[in-house]
Amino acid sequence: MALFKNSIGPAGWLHRRGSVAIEYALILPALLMLVFGIIDTGRVMWTYTTLYRATEAAARCAAINTVDCATDAQVQNRAVAEAWGLAIDASAFTITAAACGHEVKGAYDFQFIIPLMNTPLGTVTLRATACYPANT
Numbered sequence: 001m002a003l004f005k006n007s008i009g010p011a012g013w014l015h016r017r018g019s020v021a022i023e024y025a026l027i028l029p030a031l032l033m034l035v036f037g038i039i040d041t042g043r044v045m046w047t048y049t050t051l052y053r054a055t056e057a058a059a060r061c062a063a064i065n066t067v068d069c070a071t072d073a074q075v076q077n078r079a080v081a082e083a084w085g086l087a088i089d090a091s092a093f094t095i096t097a098a099a100c101g102h103e104v105k106g107a108y109d110f111q112f113i114i115p116l117m118n119t120p121l122g123t124v125t126l127r128a129t130a131c132y133p134a135n136t
Helices: 002-008 010-064 072-082
Strands: 093-098 101-111 123-132
Touching: 010 072, 010 093, 010 101, 010 123, 072 093, 072 101
Parallel strands: none
Antiparallel strands: 093 101, 101 123
16 A cells, blocks of 8 residues: 555656656657658648749740740749749759750759758759640
8 A cells, every 4th residue: 555655646756757758858859850851841842843833834935925935034034933932043944945845944952951851861952844835
């Protein structure tokens, strides 16, 4: 009976608090890596989708709108305008005349927010290519 009272009393609670703190300290880094990994995965998917959408819109503009997208610089500026939310330079987009029509390629250096990913995978270059047939 005395053993049961000690485990419920103040001494028993102190031992439990210590074990909870140790368990929390062991689990927290893994939990934070999981949460930040999910966030980074979403950011990579959103960034790639935005980059691909910008290259598609620029290739379409080059093929259809010969007034607003007559030169390569205008097509690059169109791609930058279509890359909503990305801080990207016009030089990241290249325009070529390919067999499929007007081809636009874009590249963007993505920076991870996970602290441990700063060494080997700190930056990943995302690439997107879109080709739109010429309007004849």
